[in-house]
């Protein structure tokens with residue numbers, strides 16, 4: 001859903017930000033990029049969104065400099081968060097916290113830890129063990145008490161995401177598929 005242009009407000013940075021990340025699916029794509037998803041086919045499988053919509057969102061995120069599209073003969077096309085994209089982590093984290101606080105009575109769905117010492121991160125992203133604000137590549141994500149395995153898909157990609165791992169660590173599930181459908185040529 002594109003926000004109506006009347007939301008545009010030169011003096012409101014929230015309105016400006018929502019023009020970039022307020023579209024349906026966009027933050028989910030960004031979330032998956034933090035989880036280490038890089039390939040078109042993996043985003044499509046994980047999010048179950050129409051490929052044309054995914055192509056459109058990826059294109060717009062690349063245009064805005066949130067993602068970078070890299071093509072490599074060996075690995076194919078990959079999308080990765082730029083520094084500008086990585087700067088959205090506190091937003092994603094805050095929205096996860098909010099959802100956990102108000103919609104997950106059994107506890108957090110995903111727990112975040114400092115990979116080096118295993119300390120849990122507080123809501124501000126600070127390690128409760130060593131006290132440092134943990135940079136994104138050093139954050140380990142794992143399922144929490146509110147996570148319901150029965151509600152999760154059981155495919156290689158979901159299994160990888162649900163196994164304790166560092167953020168941004170690449171997931172390469174689609175490479176093991178016999179036929180990678182790849183991305184539409186319009187991307």
Ligand SMILES: [Zn+2]
Pocket residue numbers: 114116117118119127128129130131132
């Ligand atoms: Zn720590």
